[in-house]
Amino acid sequence: MIKKFEEFFMDEEAQLENLEIMFSPETVAVVGASSREGSIGKAILQNLLQFGFEGTIYPVNSRAKSVMGIRAYPKMKDIPDTIDLAVIVVPSKYVLDIIKEAAELKVKGAVIITAGFREISEEGIEMENKFKEIADTVNMRLIGPNCMGILQGHKPFLNATFSPQSPISGRIGFISQSGALGVVVIDYATQLGLGFSKFVSLGNKADVNGTDMIRNLGNDPNTDVILAYLESFSDPWHFSEVAQATSRKKPIILVKSGRTAAGARAASSHTGALASVETALEATLNTSGVIRVASVEDLFSCAAAFSKLPLPNGPNVAVVTNAGGPSTLAVDSLIAQGLQLAKFSDETIENIRPNVAAEASLNNPIDLIASGGPEQYRIALNGVLEDENVDSVILIFVPPLIVNTLEVAKVIEECVTSHNKPVLGVIMGRNELVENRALTYHFPMYAFPESAVLALRAMTVYSNWRKSPIEEIEDIIPPSVETDKIIERAQQSEDFVDYLSQEDVEIILKEYGFKFPKSKIVSDGMGLIKAFKEIDSPVVLKMATKSITHKTDKGGVMVDVRTEDELLKAFDKIHKIYDMESVPDNDRAVLIQKYYAGGVEMALGVTVDVQFGPLIMVGSGGVLIEVLDDVSFGRVPITQTRARNMIRKLKGYPLLLGYRGDNPVDLQKLERAVIQLSELASDHRDIIELDINPLLALEIGDEPVVLDARIRIKKS
Known part of the structure; x- marks a missing residue:
């Protein structure tokens, strides 16, 4: 029977709905569930049970009647229920049959943990394409293969990963293209007291990719900040559109690996030579409002700030400290990152001065010296937060023996919650009591000032982008039919040369509103003298040949030519260069052009x-x-x-x-x-x-x- 045309294509609404169902399923089949210690099948089943999944779990194991005390089924088709999510952890040779079975049962989505496909062979690529083709027939979504799973940190809870560390629930969505890195990220985030709304390990991206997940997290009311580690983009244009729309609602912070190219692309133009392997990506991210950082550590430095603090209204920063060295590091970093020290009002200084040590410095940075205790920090911090010249604060505390660190942390918390400006704390030196309570504080804590400044700079850049107007793209010049004709004529020429003639270049650029000085292309001395009289001195003489790309490098541009004698000498010099470079006789034209001295x-x-x-x-x-x-x-x-x-x-x-x-x-x-x-x-x-x-x-x-x-x- 011939299928209807639309059956070959996934409906967008069904695509979005089924992806969301994968994170909040009512029924989960673990295909390859096991009781064997150290197996991924056991780890996933264990995490589902321990993380509080409230739906029904169906272990699938062809040899066992039960797994971890739960009845097991030989195949998914033996399960007496509809299946929302299948988690597949069987050897690679069996995965295709399981995908076929899942499609027949109209499973909403499958997470393929199994590796051994695109990452190892061409046959693996073909196999992944088959998975996608089969899944598309029933709108089933696929995550993986070669991934560590997915989790949802809020109700309905789901931990379908094999991570040994149980994550904290929170409001950060994390997308990882690397499964191994995902395991590390969950562990690191837990140490920092940062929790997840959703976590997804994309693996080989046979279907669901980073763009899909950015859109999903952008629409998720339980997600405030999106973090991503990506190695590639399936469709850069689509990524840019989705990221730009999402960034208007919530921040996207990205680590993109592959900053260097194994070999540089040869480029003959100045523009091409200056466009590095990173140029296009950076341009796209800047346009889309995506914040790019260099490392996973930087990713979480930013996440801690974005998830706890309001955005700054500007670049003016107050630094409050009890030690000179760390504040100097903070100021150096602030200036290097494009931020600036706020200038305090006279009222701010007058209010703080009577309540701090006489030796304290009230310039920015405010240095309370080592004796500065909780009350001095309270007065200084409230003072700068109330100053309209201050957009944000970096507060540094180096614990001396005479001051209680926990009391200072409590003061910071009280000040932060009573003002709507970002305060980033730098608590130098370990204090387990403070660290254990960090999760409940409404401000982030950093070990070093540079990390705090990096996060603050990211927040400031993002805040500026969010405030920028959304501009409609308007064509100020209609598409040029003449340009199409010129390009087509050049392409169809038997003697095709990839560089257009100077005449054609000028026509095309004029079609798009560019202005040229009065000029003429000549090939002999008589034409040169005639053009010189028409244009008026001073003039510029340039090589007008397709054979030489960088004319200045070869000495083929002579400026401020004022007399006929200078003109003929310049013309002769250009032809000597043509001789040295073996330029063909039919490509030895010279451009004479009006010379501009200013600008x-x-x-x-x-x-x-x-x-x-x-x-x-x-x-x-x-x-x-x-x-x-x-x-x-x-x-x-x-x-x-x-x-x-x-x-x-x-x-x-x-x-x-x-x-x-x-x-x-x-x-x-x-x-x-x-x-x-x-x-x-x-x-x-x-x-x-x-x-x-x-x-x-x-x-x-x-x-x-x-x-x-x-x-x-x-x-x-």
């Missing part, structure tokens, strides 16, 4: 990432682009806010504002140029590299001018 040289570019698509680059122009590595990237499409932020990130940004008496450039027109380039890259995906370098940013009222550009296309 700030910038660079714009396009490069295409295999996974993430077109990226837009903005940077300092001329040869400085690679010398200073002063660039920032954004993923298409670029909004005006994103363009503005990209420009402001540059080290050379102060030059655009007017430096040492120079006039400031028109930043709005520069932002528009970035958006124009984004639209060009979005409309014409056959463009694989584009460089505008330099783009001369001019003073307010003047459009930026393209002084040199090239476009590389792929062959159709």
Whole structure:
């Protein structure tokens, strides 16, 4: 019988519903349940029982009549009940048959603990594809294979993992692509007193992936913070869309492994060479509001703050301490992370001064010295929290013999709960009594100031992103039909060259609103003199050949040419370079162009990432682009806010504002140029590299001018 077309595709509502049922099932079948000590089948069954699962558990074991005192069944089909969740822990050769059986029984979801598939062979990849095909016929969701399981930390409780450590219930959702790391994470979180709303080990991602779980956790009312360890993205574009929507509701903190490439990709353009293996990912995460950290330790440093504290309203930080050295470390770290010390009001200092030691320093940091006890901390902390110039506080306490650490911790707790500003505690030196009560406190505790600053910086960046407006993507320029024609003509040429001619480059960029100086391409001395008289001095002479990529590197750009004698010498020099580089006779043109003396040289570019698509680059122009590595990237499409932020990130940004008496450039027109380039890259995906370098940013009222550009296309 021929199936209906829609039967081959999973309905999105059923997809979401069945994934949620996996975490709150009424019935669980453990296929491969065992009483054998040290077996995964026993560990999972034991965790289900001990964590408080209130539904019905059905062990499946072909040889045993009961497992751990619970009646066992030879096969799932022998179970006299519908099954919501199947947890599969049998050898890999049996998994396909079990997936088929689960599909026949219309099981809502299956967690495949078993390893031995995609991670070891091509045959394993094919097998996982079969699992997915079978599951899709009945909308069954799959987690794994090669994973450690899933858990839900709130009612209805579920611990379908083989973790030896029982997790704490909490409001953190954790997604891990690594099963082994998942075991460590549960143990580490328990030590820190951090609890989970949900935990999922994705394994090989035959079906459910990180994006699916971010969407699930984003809609979960029991989850406040999402943590993730991911090694790859199944669909980067979908990830970006889901992450951006979710980040508007709650923070996503990510550790993404694979920061370095085994081998760098060869790139002929400046833009391509400057786009590292991380560039596309960083651009995507910045756009999506995702907070990326370097390690699992940093992940939990951030989680502790995000799960306990309100977001800061700004970057102004107060530091309260009883020791100089740690506060110096805190201040150094704050400045390095882009935060700043708050300037206290006179009223704040006047209120604190009579109540602390005469030797105490009330500049920021406030140093209460070693004798500062609970009451001094109370007065200082309340004082800075009430100061409208303070957005957040880092409180440092080094326990001296004369002050009770627990009493200080209680004071911090009282102050934190009576104000709506974040306070991060740095309690240096171990104190078991304090640590044992850490779970009940409404502020995070850190062993060192750098960890607290890292978390505070993440909160500040995220707070700024949350407050940024949601911009609609509007096309300011309609797609160019002429550009399509130029690219198609070049692609169909028998003598295909991937770089377009200077004439075609200028036409395309003008189609998208870019301005060029008056110029002309010439091939002989007579044409050169004629063009020189038409354009007026001073002029620039440049090589106009497809055979040489970086013209400046070869000495093929001569600026500020004012006389005919200088003109002819420059023309002759270019042709000598052509001779040295063996440039063909039919590719020896020269561009003569009006010379601009003012403005700030910038660079714009396009490069295409295999996974993430077109990226837009903005940077300092001329040869400085690679010398200073002063660039920032954004993923298409670029909004005006994103363009503005990209420009402001540059080290050379102060030059655009007017430096040492120079006039400031028109930043709005520069932002528009970035958006124009984004639209060009979005409309014409056959463009694989584009460089505008330099783009001369001019003073307010003047459009930026393209002084040199090239476009590389792929062959159709």
